Structure formats: C-alpha cells, structure tokens
Amino acid sequence: MTQEGAGAHEVHRVSFKAPEFWKSEPELWFHRIECQFRTAGITTDNSKFDYTVASLSCEVLSEVAEIVRNPPADDKYKTIKERLVARFADSDVKKTQKLFSTLTLGDQ
Incomplete structure (x- = not known):
C-alpha cells in the first residue's frame, strides 16, 4: 500500500465528553x-x-450495575438507555399529577 493510500484509512478521534x-x-x-x-x-x-457509562454518577451507576458488569453481546447502548429511562423517567401518573399541580383554578 502506498503512503497516500495508507492515510485514506486513518480515523480521526474527536474530543468528546458527555454531560453528567x-x-x-x-x-x-x-x-x-x-x-x-x-x-x-x-x-x-x-x-x-x-460514553453513557462514563457520564453516570456512582448513585446512578449502582442502578445499572448488572448491565455494566455483564453487558449483552448486542445492543448494549439500547439496553442501558431503556433501563435508565425506565428507572428515572416519570410515570404517566406522575406526569399528570405534575401537570395538575401547576394549574390554577379560576374563582378561588
């Protein structure tokens, strides 16, 4: 392979840090x-x-420790994403309660 051809396969890493x-x-x-x-x-x-694991605090990491220790062979990211959303996202009931708590009723 020529010097010119070798450079065509070079991968450039971008500096990346996920927010917590x-x-x-x-x-x-x-x-x-x-x-x-x-x-x-x-x-x-x-x-x-x-990158997702690196952005987790110790407290959050403990919630997904089994996935981090033994990640699935495929769909690691999807698996940890689904677990984190299921664990920390508000349920529909809680979202409704939040909505109603912000509403003000007339003639109070």
Whole structure:
C-alpha cells in the first residue's frame, strides 16, 4: 500500500465528553447525548455504551450495575438507555399529577 493510500484509512478521534446524566430528565438527556454522538461521529454501540457509562454518577451507576458488569453481546447502548429511562423517567401518573399541580383554578 502506498503512503497516500495508507492515510485514506486513518480515523480521526474527536474530543468528546458527555454531560453528567440528568436523573430528573433522562429522556431529554438521551436526546441531547444522541445529538452530540451524531456531531462527533460516534456511531458504534460500544462507544455509545462506554460514553453513557462514563457520564453516570456512582448513585446512578449502582442502578445499572448488572448491565455494566455483564453487558449483552448486542445492543448494549439500547439496553442501558431503556433501563435508565425506565428507572428515572416519570410515570404517566406522575406526569399528570405534575401537570395538575401547576394549574390554577379560576374563582378561588
């Protein structure tokens, strides 16, 4: 392979640091991080999983410890994302309660 041809396969790493996971808004955090993944050219399941794990506090990490210790062979990122959203996202009931708590009734 020529010197010129060898450079064609070079991969450039982009400096990337994910923001710390937001327990109060996990779905919004995943929207943000996925935009950052696209911008940084991060496409592999392993990289997305690793960046996600690196952004978790000790407290949050303990909630997904079994996935981190023994990740599935495929869909690691999807698995940890689903677990984090299921654990920290508000249920429909809680969302409804929040909505009603912010409403003010007339003629009080």
